[in-house]
Amino acid sequence: MVGGQIPEEVFTEIVKNKYSRVGYVNCFNCLEGRSSFVTKPPIKTFLDELAGFFGGDRAEHTFGNRSAQFAVFNMIAKETKRKGLVLVDSLCHYTSTVNIENVGLKLEEVPHSGYPNYEITAENYRKTLDELEKNKKKPALVLLTHVDPYYGNLVNPKEISDVVKEYDIPFMLNAAYTGGIIPINMKKWGVDFLCLSAHKSMSSMAPLGYLVTNYEYADKVFQTSLQTPGWTKRAFGKKIPNLFGCSIGGLPLISSMLSFDSVKKRVTEWKDKLKEIQWFINKFEDIGEGTMLLGQNPHKHHLMHFDTPLFYELSKKHKRKGFFLAKALEKKGFIGIHKGMTKHIKFSVYDLNKKEKKELLDAFEGIVKA
Amino acid sequence: MVGGQIPEEVFTEIVKNKYSRVGYVNCFNCLEGRSSFVTKPPIKTFLDELAGFFGGDRAEHTFGNRSAQFAVFNMIAKETKRKGLVLVDSLCHYTSTVNIENVGLKLEEVPHSGYPNYEITAENYRKTLDELEKNKKKPALVLLTHVDPYYGNLVNPKEISDVVKEYDIPFMLNAAYTGGIIPINMKKWGVDFLCLSAHKSMSSMAPLGYLVTNYEYADKVFQTSLQTPGWTKRAFGKKIPNLFGCSIGGLPLISSMLSFDSVKKRVTEWKDKLKEIQWFINKFEDIGEGTMLLGQNPHKHHLMHFDTPLFYELSKKHKRKGFFLAKALEKKGFIGIHKGMTKHIKFSVYDLNKKEKKELLDAFEGIVKA
Numbered sequence: 001m002v003g004g005q006i007p008e009e010v011f012t013e014i015v016k017n018k019y020s021r022v023g024y025v026n027c028f029n030c031l032e033g034r035s036s037f038v039t040k041p042p043i044k045t046f047l048d049e050l051a052g053f054f055g056g057d058r059a060e061h062t063f064g065n066r067s068a069q070f071a072v073f074n075m076i077a078k079e080t081k082r083k084g085l086v087l088v089d090s091l092c093h094y095t096s097t098v099n100i101e102n103v104g105l106k107l108e109e110v111p112h113s114g115y116p117n118y119e120i121t122a123e124n125y126r127k128t129l130d131e132l133e134k135n136k137k138k139p140a141l142v143l144l145t146h147v148d149p150y151y152g153n154l155v156n157p158k159e160i161s162d163v164v165k166e167y168d169i170p171f172m173l174n175a176a177y178t179g180g181i182i183p184i185n186m187k188k189w190g191v192d193f194l195c196l197s198a199h200k201s202m203s204s205m206a207p208l209g210y211l212v213t214n215y216e217y218a219d220k221v222f223q224t225s226l227q228t229p230g231w232t233k234r235a236f237g238k239k240i241p242n243l244f245g246c247s248i249g250g251l252p253l254i255s256s257m258l259s260f261d262s263v264k265k266r267v268t269e270w271k272d273k274l275k276e277i278q279w280f281i282n283k284f285e286d287i288g289e290g291t292m293l294l295g296q297n298p299h300k301h302h303l304m305h306f307d308t309p310l311f312y313e314l315s316k317k318h319k320r321k322g323f324f325l326a327k328a329l330e331k332k333g334f335i336g337i338h339k340g341m342t343k344h345i346k347f348s349v350y351d352l353n354k355k356e357k358k359e360l361l362d363a364f365e366g367i368v369k370a
Numbered sequence: 371m372v373g374g375q376i377p378e379e380v381f382t383e384i385v386k387n388k389y390s391r392v393g394y395v396n397c398f399n400c401l402e403g404r405s406s407f408v409t410k411p412p413i414k415t416f417l418d419e420l421a422g423f424f425g426g427d428r429a430e431h432t433f434g435n436r437s438a439q440f441a442v443f444n445m446i447a448k449e450t451k452r453k454g455l456v457l458v459d460s461l462c463h464y465t466s467t468v469n470i471e472n473v474g475l476k477l478e479e480v481p482h483s484g485y486p487n488y489e490i491t492a493e494n495y496r497k498t499l500d501e502l503e504k505n506k507k508k509p510a511l512v513l514l515t516h517v518d519p520y521y522g523n524l525v526n527p528k529e530i531s532d533v534v535k536e537y538d539i540p541f542m543l544n545a546a547y548t549g550g551i552i553p554i555n556m557k558k559w560g561v562d563f564l565c566l567s568a569h570k571s572m573s574s575m576a577p578l579g580y581l582v583t584n585y586e587y588a589d590k591v592f593q594t595s596l597q598t599p600g601w602t603k604r605a606f607g608k609k610i611p612n613l614f615g616c617s618i619g620g621l622p623l624i625s626s627m628l629s630f631d632s633v634k635k636r637v638t639e640w641k642d643k644l645k646e647i648q649w650f651i652n653k654f655e656d657i658g659e660g661t662m663l664l665g666q667n668p669h670k671h672h673l674m675h676f677d678t679p680l681f682y683e684l685s686k687k688h689k690r691k692g693f694f695l696a697k698a699l700e701k702k703g704f705i706g707i708h709k710g711m712t713k714h715i716k717f718s719v720y721d722l723n724k725k726e727k728k729e730l731l732d733a734f735e736g737i738v739k740a
Contacts, residue, residue: 004394024577063434199618207618229477232479248434248569248576335398
């Protein structure tokens with residue numbers, strides 16, 4: 001959860017602002033009927049800058065990554081009269097499968113390579129697309145989860161998009177775990193839709209996300225309302241149905257705007273951060289018998305998932321059972337481990353400095369030796 | 371926007387909490403895979419209490435009132451294979467019409483009585499339902515906007531629901547401007563779906579809303595995911611597709627939980643608050659030629675919309691044109707008037723005490739005399 005941590009100075013700024021007590025403060029200066037048009041604070045130019053930073057042409061803020069995905073899936077659902085098919089990687093986040101179900105589309109999964117590396121490859125995308133073609137099924141959209149939520153595996157979007165483009169299908173990248181952490185360039189990578197989580201990886205309050213797209217798809221996914229109800233003939237021509245009219249924003253959006261400079265900066269430091277993460281993984285694998293990183297090794301992301309049979313053995317003897325580990329770490333000042341898990345544990349050391357990483361290793365070693 | 375103002379002590383509590391810098395802090399203790407099941411903080415019992423407070427059986431938090439409405443419309447869309455019709459009042463909020471458009475449903479409007487009172491009546495609901503019946507059209511859902519966003523008119527939901535029940539149609543109440551302000555009882559009023567805006571009327575950070583329903587509809591609108599993708603066979607049986615899986619919550623939800631006691635209390639004080647609002651309206655209508663309240667008079671809500679031709683005349687002579695009024699009020703310490711408007715203005719004095727209401731009247735009078 002550390003990728004979403006709000007810089008202290010941003011929090012201070014929000015708290016001292018006299019309007020912060022109104023939860024949708026950015027609506028004060030809404031003259032054009034949609035929060036993304038607001039110029040005071042400069043939401044409009046911020047969204048343009050954000051789109052450019054990720055190599056896209058247009059961005060809208062959303063109620064989180066799940067709402068960004070929803071907008072794209074719903075557009076596809078309308079275009080295909082709710083009969084379309086979406087091809088997803090088999091490590092995609094639940095918000096992808098559940099949103100696809102929700103808009104009435106079908107889905108197919110690209111297999112991964114299984115235990116212990118769980119690799120998603122361009123080859124498997126091609127195989128699955130070929131099989132679908134044989135059965136006369138053509139996906140209306142292909143999704144790749146840039147880094148998956150289970151093992152923290154990173155897939156090169158360019159390799160997948162090169163395949164997808166051969167089949168002439170729009171390509172969507174779920175960057176919930178990477179946008180704001182790792183450099184991203186939609187144009188270079190052939191990405192048509194980029195879904196971001198501001199509260200997961202862009203140092204923002206929840207709930208907030210962004211959908212970034214290119215000129216080709218902007219008017220489709222951000223299509224404004226076309227309806228004029230029969231009796232009043234009211235029209236809401238600035239509102240975007242796929243975004244529920246307007247995504248409001250509120251303090252989460254303001255926090256994201258205030259955090260953006262620090263987010264841009266930390267993305268440039270990614271290589272150094274990754275080296276420290278790999279150093280941590282090597283040390284952690286030595287803490288005891290059977291400890292092993294799952295997923296890609298060398299690892300390419302800060303989300304780590306380890307097999308830890310030794311903690312499972314310890315939990316059997318403990319009165320708190322599986323909850324002992326999270327509790328023991330909490331006592332040593334570390335939070336974030338999924339409570340109750342011991343056989344395998346998933347966590348991140350992103351944003352911990354070297355000294356803190358060492359302290360965390362010591363904490364784990366202390367638990368093993370206790 | 372005053373109904374959404376966060377009590378100072380709530381803001382202080384949030385700021386001093388050591389976890390507040392993580393924007394989705396409530397996910398820390400999520401053991402069951404949905405934020406509404408979380409017991410630390412006690413989200414689960416809070417939602418039960420909230421449902422009870424509004425006379426409902428089950429509540430889920432949402433990304434604002436618009437997402438609460440979306441869940442119901444999307445349920446209807448699925449049930450009717452995207453062919454259903456929703457009957458709405460002609461003063462409904464744009465989020466109703468735009469969400470209906472978005473899920474692929476049709477809509478029909480119940481006419482209002484026009485200038486200057488714009489009344490929505492049970493008689494007109496009946497007329498419209500009868501006309502639809504003649505054309506062999508039966509709405510799958512009927513919506514009433516409890517207090518409308520244009521004139522602040524209050525409609526008695528029981529009168530409408532009595533009609534709607536004769537036609538055997540589920541009844542939804544949009545209480546964005548009343549839930550958290552005025553006493554509401556879904557059971558007594560025959561309301562099947564209650565949509566609330568926490569940031570508009572329940573002293574919460576944005577974006578946050580609630581959907582409250584009864585036992586009859588809870589399992590339908592909050593239907594959990596039924597999908598198992600072909601290759602992984604992953605199931606997400608706790609996630610609710612109509613809520614995008616899980617509505618997260620984050621700091622807005624925590625702020626709403628902290629504000630709830632003060633919201634419950636102020637609802638019991640509504641009669642006294644309304645008397646002061648009516649007093650203000652009488653005084654305001656005297657500030658100059660042509661000043662007249664639109665909508666119901668005597669008024670039944672804090673949202674007021676006045677014809678103010680005198681400010682329009684003044685704006686013509688002013689270098690700032692229409693913007694002079696909001697600016698002049700801002701200089702006197704009052705914000706919230708829609709910038710650029712003078713011919714008719716819409717605002718609220720809810721939460722201003724008697725002394726502040728007098729000061730605001732003085733401010734307006736000062737502008738007239740200047």
